[in-house]
Amino acid sequence: MGATSVRIAELGAAVGQSVEIRGWVLSLRKSGGIRFVVVRDGSGQVQMVLREKDVSPEVWEASAGLSQETSIIARGRCRADARAPSGVEIDLDDVEVVGQSGDYPIQPKEHGVDFLLDHRHLWLRSQRQAAIMRVRSRFEQAIRNWLDDQGFIAADTPILTPSACEGTTTLFETTYFEQKAYLSQSGQLYNEALAQALGKVYCFGPAFRAERSKTRRHLIEFWMVEPEMAFTDLDGCLETVEQMLSYAIGQVVERCPDDLRLLGRDPEELAQVRPPFPRISYDEALGILREQGLEIPWGEDFGAPHEAAISERFKLPVFVHRYPTSAKAFYMKPDPERPEVVLSADLLAPEGYGEIVGGGQRIDDYDLLLRRLREHDLPQEDYDWYLDLRRYGSVPHSGFGLGIERTLAWMLKLEHVRETIPFPRMLYRLRP
């Protein structure tokens, strides 16, 4: 043998050498005594050339059956070639079929969404989808690295929970032996307990919302990173958001520029996403909306068109802070100078992608928190432990949740969040 196994992405360094490629056939083009096989291996794709006069009759015969997605081990010599998109080609002298493929459903042409999602297990093999998965991996890794460097402790919060985190009606119910249980829609309340134990913590996991919601921004199961920090106010929280997000985007720009270009996002454009992000108050946002003819009464939350109109004014993601108390969750801390608004903020992504972060400062006063629970008709016994956090050394604390899929959809200019997760869970779609 003598050939070393090489990933296609590394072929540039292997020009002139004998290499072994292990991958899947993308296409076979036959033209008399010469055949072109394009192969991919997860790191990239390369064209391999077979000449009838240069290979054994057995290899020539076998190469005729290299149908789309047949898995192969191929050996040959790597050669620079100006005609190749990647600059290199391989002159094959041996090819071994590992697993034959026939009648592959997904062709290199346009397909409908329904068909592609039904074949998600195969769709993931396509160039664009693989690129998205690589970026997702880098992005998540960068977030973890940044949090780790800043002294955050990863603390995984439970997925099976005894009650609603935020008291909404949109939870998936399941059974926990003889009790009812619910799939978590956020790890935040547990994070608050962990922050008092460890100072700075985060959870990174799936969240479940049983909303009968079907838009390009929604998944039933999605992933969130939720940092929570003791002794931190709203301003400290927002700084953490912008630092973490711009670092992670910077890592993606640095490590996946080709994938970004393939997906139609200019890496240079993304590299401009650096702190500080603009900050406007809810009141100022209402002013922008009024100018655009999208007036809403004070106290109401924004809908998707409103978020889009606001974010269109900015090149960077924009924080909207100090929402009306009535529009936000029970645990948000009122602004001491203006109790009708809370010390919360949402981060709206540019280009109409909408909210990608929600967070803020939490109520640290026992009596106020108890009052809010009652105002929201939440069962106090479910929140006894949460109230305890305000009885034993309560501190000002803040945190936020960043939606991985929405952020990726924006970064990668995608039409829909469903392409940013390997197997999307959507209304009416549980398979594969």
Next chain:
RNA sequence: UCCUCGAUAGCUCAACGGUAGAGCAUCCGGCUGUUAACCGGAGGGUUGCAGGUUCGAAUCCUGCUCGAGGAGCCA
């Protein structure tokens, strides 16, 4: 849950009241630089389901099923 749109060959679509078609894919043949290759040939259909109108329905009407986009809600 509501509003809008859609369903015809494996895929993407055409036929819009008068015999259901094309491109791609598949199979067979040809071609020594192709790159969504090209050229020739073949197979492939209960037009989502059920009813109705009509001499005649893929086409018009009703109901249902499945899906998509959006709204509300949210990351």
